[in-house]
Amino acid sequence: MQTHPPRSIQLVAIPLVLSTLAGCASPLQPQSSSELQRSMVLAIEREVDQAKAAPERRTLSLQTDLTKLEIRPDHLKIIEDEYSVDGYLAQLGALDTLDSPGLAELLGEDLLGQPTTMVPISLENAIHASTGNNLDVEIARYAPAISEAGVVQAQAAFDWTIFGEAQYQDSNTPQPGQALGGGSAAIVRNASQTTSGSVGVRKDLTSGGSVSITHDLNNNNVESSFFGATPVPNPARTTGVTAQVTQPLLRGFGSDTVLSEVRLARNAERGSVSTLRSQLIATTSDTERAYWNLVLRYKELVIRHKLLQRGIEVRDDIKARRVQDARQAQVADAVARVERRRGDLLTARTNLRIASDQLKSLLNDPNLPVGSEAVILPAHDGIEEELGFSLVEAISDAVTNRPELETALLTIDDATIRETVAKNLRKPRLDLIAQARLVGLADTFGNAYDDTDANRFVDDWILGVSFEQPIGNRAGEAGVRSARLDRMRSVVQYRRAVQGIVLDVKDALNRVFTNHTLIEQSTLSRVAQGEALRSLIVEKELTNAGYSIERLNLELNQQEALAAAELAEASALVAYNTSLVDLYEAMGTTLQRNRIDLVVPDANQLAAGESPMERAGDGQQAGEQDAEGDE
Incomplete structure (x- = not known):
């Protein structure tokens, strides 16, 4: 052998x-x-x-x-x-x-x-x-x-996400009108067709927050009865761009917690x-x-x-x-x-x-x-x-x-890692929210975009915080322990x-x-x-x-x-x-x-x-x- x-x-x-x-x-x-x-x-x-x-x-x-x-x-x-x-x-x-x-x-x-x-x-x-x-x-x-x-899946949570939606609404609603010369009031028929859509992107940040940008379009056409008032312009085209940022300041803040997975x-x-x-x-x-x-x-x-x-x-x-x-x-x-x-x-x-x-x-x-x-x-x-x-x-x-x-x-x-996350989750929730929206309104989408560029209409600016803390915080303390x-x-x-x-x-x-x-x-x-x-x-x-x-x-x-x-x-x-x-x-x-x-x-x-x-x-x-x- x-x-x-x-x-x-x-x-x-x-x-x-x-x-x-x-x-x-x-x-x-x-x-x-x-x-x-x-x-x-x-x-x-x-x-x-x-x-x-x-x-x-x-x-x-x-x-x-x-x-x-x-x-x-x-x-x-x-x-x-x-x-x-x-x-x-x-x-x-x-x-x-x-x-x-x-x-x-x-x-x-x-x-x-x-x-x-x-x-x-x-x-x-x-x-x-x-x-x-x-x-x-x-x-x-x-x-x-x-x-x-599994690593790729965990990392993918921070990828950019594109989203969108579209909706069409046809409405025909009766409503009371105004009386003329002491006579009886006529019933006004309010009819409208609305088409709306939006598309945007959003992303979760490694700091714990998130950012999103949304663009929306809206077409509204109103048809009223003889005694109803018709808005001007009609149809009305609206364009809007919304940017929003949310950021936790205490609970959920920081890469040590966010990247734990x-x-x-x-x-x-x-x-x-x-x-x-x-x-x-x-x-x-x-x-x-x-x-x-x-x-x-x-x-x-x-x-x-x-x-x-x-x-x-x-x-x-x-x-x-x-x-x-x-x-x-x-x-x-x-x-x-x-x-x-x-x-x-x-x-x-x-x-x-x-x-x-x-x-x-x-x-x-x-x-x-x-x-x-x-x-x-x-x-x-x-x-x-x-x-x-x-x-x-x-x-x-x-x-x-x-x-x-x-x-x-x-x-x-x-x-x-889990202990670090538990210590973070024990903190109060204090989130910062910031949002800005630009809106344009005109009889055509082109003119509406021109209005948006000229900043004629600022729909809203939002800056705020939200706070939350369980009384006694027993769950957070038990999680850390x-x-x-x-x-x-x-x-x-x-x-x-x-x-x-x-x-x-x-x-x-x-x-x-x-x-x-x-x-x-x-x-x-x-x-x-x-x-x-x-x-x-x-x-x-x-x-x-x-x-x-x-x-x-x-x-x-x-x-x-x-x-x-x-x-x-x-x-x-x-x-x-x-x-x-x-x-x-x-x-x-x-x-x-x-x-x-x-x-x-x-x-x-x-x-x-x-x-x-x-x-x-x-x-x-x-x-x-x-x-x-x-x-």
Whole structure:
């Protein structure tokens, strides 16, 4: 099996992180940023205070000293060839290539009753496929584009708006007239036709006010009865231009309040990018874990198969001794052991298929759907990757890179914005209103415009203020109190996020250290167990007592002990690689480790026919790339 190239951890010193938090430009409001930053810096310093006392990096060596076992070199060679997973793969013809008839026969038939098809895939290509095709990542990719549209919507509230209306009215109204010469009064019929229309523009200002300019036209034609008076001019054409400005002076004044929705929308956009990065990290890590789980299931299948083969040989030897000293109970026990091993083999085969399907689900490769009966087989064995680490540097790296902290910081900023708005809404409402209107009246619209230009008629000038204040102002005070408490809670949530990240890093480092130690311990155990079985088989072949029932039962026990040691060794190596995945995920450096660049698509790139999923189908898929590489 190929070996994955070692990848080093890129770490950042903790003083740099703390100075960045203390001195960088913050999106928080100036009046609160120093207090919040001090709280955040103290939260980090408290967690790394003890770790800073020992900043030296520790290097984990991966050399296994087999001389401790005092086994001859030629015997060690036999053990590696005949009592190890690599030796079993060589016997199946699958050590250097997974496309072997022996391995295909070991996998058996698929759900369709056909021989199993195997698709080798490397870890790099598996990660590449999952980051490009995974459905959870695909869903997360839409969030930044949606949030970007939300920012545009919030900004559009300050765009110019054009408006207009038109109306026609036909009126025929009777009304009393004047009496002439003491006679009775005649009823006057008032008939008129009025056509009016207006068009204008208005805009909300970032100061909280608004401005509008309106142009209106009016055509009024009056038709009276014989005794009615007709106005002059008739028809009358009226033109008018109205300009109006409203500006809050207290409540609703200022860009800090008016632009709050824009700032919240921008924070939501940043948060969606952090969520996308978090989803990419989680998907990449889940893919690696699924890959290493598949490696373990693959090794378990080979180990179970070899254990069954050895058990069948000893069972046949015990059956052959029925004519000498084998009792029925001893024969039945040997048969039961073999059948139990056969059941374990079937379970291991099913576990391998389930692990393969789980990896398919993460890859979402169009050429390798979950419904396919092809089995993914890993092209890499467990990676014995050397690691140098320092607790303070690992925590520093996590604080720098974890998207959860960025999200927590945005939550603080959102709460600060809402508190600023709440403080503004607590103020009384005092609005300034200013309006000017120019009107022209004539028998034609042209003359009416001339009147307007000459300022013959000024309809009105308005300058006023309006005031409003709730008695007691309980709603405003409660809103400020609620917003302040929400802001305080967001700071505590940030501290909790820091604590959780430190816990994740420490847990991952502890598992890395333990699993690294278990690799050597389990290897020594497996080699020693292999030597025990090898010696027992040699004694069986060289002495007459080797085929006694007691020795054969001992051989069965030694076989099972060796299989358990082999599984423990495979589990330790896979657990070490999985704990490395957990460590990089805890530090937030999974994408850097796998050389993945985060590209945030905009709405146009996610339009129909342009989604990352559809573009992925244009090139070679993961399984195809690895298959061509094996050829």
